[in-house]
Amino acid sequence: MTPDFDFRTVDPLKDAELLHPWVTHPKAAFWMMQDATLVDVERAYMEIAADEHHHALLGLRDGEPAFLMEYYDPARRELVGLYEPLPGDVGMHFLTPATDTPVHGFTRAVITAVMARLFEDPAVARVVVEPDVANTAVHALNEAVGFVPERTIRKPEKVALLSFCTRERFLAATTATEVAA
Template sequence: MTTPLFTRTDTTLGDFSLRPVEPAADATLLHSWVTHPKAVFWLMQDFGLAAVEKEFTRIAADPHHDAFLGLHNGTPAFLMERYDPAHRELVGIHAAAPGDVGMHFLTAPTATPLHGFTRAVITTVMEMLFTDPATHRVVVEPDARNTAVHALNKAVGFEVLRTVSLPSKDAYLSTCTRDQFLATQGDHR
């Protein structure tokens, strides 16, 4: 098992950590998450196990894209991708500035949801991204129909810049600076 690259403790929900995805070892778990109806906006509903492993192997080999498995109290519970928007996702759509980092995240499907869990996950993701002093702004492009993530993004400081048309969706191009994120943290840490 890979050692976590980042860990934070939430005062009410416990420990959250992130480690690199291991495509072969994690493929079965990730397949169950990305093909679940909850993950419709990940556009992998029809992927077989081999296609999921191939996708995460491709990401692992890409110098501008990384995938991380998120753990909650040591148990796999979420997925995060980090990418360079000057090279992936938003090329030709968003003029990436130095210090921009793109991000996607997905919480695992569960029959027993924890109140505040998704907020704790996105807080963990944002804290990890901002531990790199070179990161000045996080950029996201969630599907315009994904109202749940829009509310969550707003809660941690994201500002919608505009709607953009991507090959697979219309998306809300949104950004969050370190200061915008820190201003939202208050009692939610």
Template sequence: MSVFTTVDARLGAFALRPLDADADAPLLHRWVTHPKAAFWLMADADVAGVAEEYRRIAAHPHHDAYLGLWRGEPAFLAERYDPARVELVGLYDPAPGDVGMHFLCAPTDAPVHGFTRAVITTVLAWLFADPATRRVVVEPDVRNTAVHALNAAVGFTVLGEIRKPEKTALLSACTRDQFRAAVEKAAHEGDVPL
């Protein structure tokens, strides 16, 4: 059962459904242990460990995970969390309406131009569909330059570096207006997504 669906003019339908930690674990294991998912920090996980991690997230009152579908097939992972209670506790000054986000595109041998940008646009549209969401906050590894460029393209601004136990992160945030302006600019300029 989808919780959010949108259609990209070029790439078609994208949707999100709640993750089933046990049933989806074998698929997620292939994704999170792939070399392209190095920044996900699960390279050494086994299927049981992936299932355990997503059961832990499902049980948490301030963190949840969703499987992303493209044209009806599993294609990405999205996590939503309350950064005042998970991930960023004590590392920044949370504002009312802040929502934390992670996303991961499935590895593929046949990359589709613009797919990753369509995914992050879908995830942000889903988060901002909730009127309580005022700002989306992310904390990618400072070395993940590809995601920094992608974040900037959809409206994120850098707040600064923070040190987490597992990484030095580039704390960034995107308001609803920043996201809307970035989407409108891309559409107006005929920008081909990243």
């Protein structure tokens, strides 16, 4: 059974202490905030909160913070000049915090919930991701929810695998998974 999640906007001042160990943990190396101080995390999320084209949400399970998601307009942030955006494109990142008691299937449930949340907006036609080419674990998760890699791109901070998932591919991938479960 897939867990139910709720979402709320990140409050940079209140949530920085929660997020700091999440984003600086070695498991979060691809988040690229390993050396961030608490103040750095606060500032980073204050910048996102002030940006009309970039948003950060906490995913809640039973009312408790369980993961972080960000979404952005790739025509204005992150991917400007690196691909030709289409109307309805939205960029996405997600992070599940490190834990000593991992739950089998949790991260897949998270990415499924994140994608469902994005596709709740009828204006969203396609989700765009650009994970590090070395992040093979997230490539597998992306594929499981319908992403199709297009090509590698060079960003200032990494070489990334540009991938896309349409609403139709997401529904096909997740419906097939639910039927098989």
